[in-house]
Amino acid sequence: MQNFITRCAFEEQQKALSSLPADSKMSISYDCWISPSSQSFMVLTGHFIDKDFALREVLLYFKCLDGTETTSWKANALIQTLTGHGIQDRIFALTVDTTLSNKETFMLLDAISHTSLSSDIEILRTPYLTSIVKRCLNRILKRIKALPPDEIKHCTLIRRKSAIARGHFHDISHTLNKLRYLQIHTIECHERAETFKNFQKDINGEKLLLISDVKTLWNLTFLMLRRAKRLREFIAPFCAHYGYEKLLLDDEDWFQIDYLLCVMEPFVQVMHNLTRGGYASIQSVLYYYQNLLESLAGSMKQL
Template sequence: MVLTAHFIDHNWRLQKRVINFVCLPPPRRGVEIADGIFKCLKEWGIENKVFTISVDNASSNDVAIRILKDTFSRTKRLLYGGKLFHVRCCAHILNLMVQDGISEIEEIIEDIHKSVKFINQSEARLKSFSDIVQQLQLPERKLILDCKTRWNSTFEMLSVAMKFKDVFPMFKDREILYHCCPCPEDWEKVEKICEILEVFNAITKIISGSDYPTSNLFLNEVYRVKMLLDKRANDENDFIRAMIGKMKAKFDKYWGEMQFAHVRGRRLGSKMQNEGC
């Protein structure tokens, strides 16, 4: 377990330091994680200076944070009654939301994955595919295979494959062993879902591409997700509504109680603007 501390120094500059590597042998339950974190904080003498802890959404981490929150509540007053003590990993939640959503077209994604893999497995197939691409005068040349545990790589695979949607059926006519060609209705679904995933991809890049804590970006991007889900919740397409429903359920599970923070942040922004800050 790696512990990283973010803090403000005497000159009001944000600092970031890895403060410990903690060996946690199995079974790595929440109580062991909490003990490991507290021991490290104690060694540094900062156990009474902890403002918030950010972890991913493993159940053992939930237990660890609950134990630490109870411990710190006994010795210090946590800000906002401890509601800001446990910060969940934004990128991880976005990943969980998207994974739930794209499960609505799981079979289509699997067909595209198999298609790309089938074509890339043979130089002869690649040449046949490339010949069709040149015949149709398409600027793109290369298919991308996804990593199934990373949703953004799946999005990239679908986005690139979309550009070759007219090539696949022509390739099927030339390759008798190719049996997983998506139909036109499948491509229509992929196109509509990619419109939604494009927003999530942009947000993930903002959240994950930073080298500093992204609390200044966090609420705006979470609110952007909420607006997108609310807007598409009553979409005319049944599969889009089902997809958005799954994503909203995951959103509400982790961020359903965040309205206080958004309202508070909006009021603070208005106050600063009125005061000329």
Template structure:
């Protein structure tokens, strides 16, 4: 029976015969519940179980209205049960949409949105902005409780990254991110806090904020390292934080290895110092790119120059961000592809006056070639894959090796560039971060041997090299002794991890390590009885150098042999060399606290950002990079 014929059915009239009412369509969807008298009769819905009055004098119109909500009616067929709307799930899905896509809370009050949802299901109850906000906060609190319980159960220590950011309203926010290896031996990253911090931003004040964050999560006794940028106040922050945590005797080696400097910031300072040597040439390239991108007519003219020279138009025309040297490298690298096109544009366009000379192009090509390894290293440091820390030592060594090679270059410009970079390197990385050395020793392919090998290639005497290596190994033994004291009980409950997660590839550019296998190790092979786990591990032969292994999986598989050492490796491999994880929160924070939502409360901003991270909602593509790059292929006239 169709819905129209059902609505036209007048068998519900009180004057109709009882037999006719019993044959009404409603009784295929309801079951009568007889009472003591006809006036007490009720009916229950077959689908949802709701009970309605069904006395003869009232008719069945109320039952029919309910049928339209609970059943679908198709022409010529019996009524089908309509799935009821789960209002709680509907509201949760709406809240998650707000979190993931940065919708304003008032999105749920938009007329078209409500009409759409009502069209999809007639039971969709309208939600107000306050209810949407309440739902978001509820999800935040729920996920926070779950994460806090999980962090309490984590057997490893936790490494942190932290950084400050100013919103569009100049409010200072601090992001704290935790990095740890979970019970399945997979490296995890979680944003714990994104909270407004009032000025002044002194080291002591910021340390107090961090202590409160750690206490709030109940993990102040699990701190291993904290990675910060090179702002001067961070030295005071670390000292104050270390002093607070020492009171409870919860630091490994009294916090000796706690502070890690942000490698991306250090590398940026090093390269920026070198780029000053050719800043005039860089300025010309930058102005050239801006000129070409200035109008569609210029883009068309430049594209025609490319076509006339039969150049491939697959490379983008990239503009840089002055404060991000890697974007400057990309700009120069792309500009070199179109060097002749810029020269032709200079011949045909009188308004184009900033074309570099031939000598300047030659200098730019040499500098770009020199900077390529630095760009690749920056890409590793700044990536979102968060590789295990065993990969970092070799990259820092390559930076130092390239700088020393530049200093020896016969070209005075390159040599001067290397000298300027060496000053910055010595200021921040002269002794390397010992934690990075420890981490590469935990890689069974390299151990201490790689450190000794790399130092032998640098400009240092054998005595200085041996003193450095001995200091690193002795410090590693000190760290291991502390683990023996603090981890008397070995945890046996270890889950099954994903063997493909956090895959640690062989260190690239291995052709430069061709003589690594023949390099002598300082350790002799000895009897294993009575050895500590660390000594036993160092005495055993290294795995083949070119083996591609998941380092975390190696330690998971060997934790029965090295229970305490495996715990130490678990902590060392989670250390982060950059604050990129925290800085990525600021990119999201900038979209949440945009100029259209500048009045959003700090608590709501934290709930939106942290919950987005905890639910592993996919991040959006960097819009800035898209805006700074452009493909001119569409402007070539065919």
């Protein structure tokens, strides 16, 4: 079955590439992300206009990463993919995701320029508007120590629970870590996950679990807090059932969650408007920036 799926995918890929006109170029999008289950992936996608003037997409490369891959390795994977498909001299643009540093981005651009057969390549580096908005939000979260950690292990959880038991502080990072550790406790055991769902027996529709955030998914902290707020009435009885009193969220914790949602929601809305389709004009960009500035000013007054 695996060989059959691989063969079908290869045939579809070659069929899509055959529709690339001989005198046309292709834009490449490079993306790496981490799933909610902490599995890393890398993908290269080609975008081009075919002879019928239709926008086409083709998956050029996909790999499940184990965390040991360096930027040089990723650059080599890019080179091998382009040369393997014979399109190294037909690249029009490269779009990279927002998790890459400037150094990593330049290494990928340098890799493309060295694989091209042309010597008159001009590289224009254009910042992506959504990347700017994401980086602004990440800068805010970093300042208030709300960014998710690289990894939360069980041993770290045990040590942190001891710190929570000793501490009486109520900063936002303390509140967010409570949620993250509570989510780990809930999903790491099937019995506890089912118990949490059973507390929602009077709710019609799908029974939900808490979700956690990761660094590479910029809006997952917002989704984590929104899900927690939706499940607020079930968290207290769940903690009482398993004796997780130290992870119980009090009124001040919920106030901080509401405040952080208020800060993040305008950024999420702007990103939704920018990515839902079409192209943003300079007038709408200025409107979005003004909206964000006014929202941040209002949030500061609430402190």
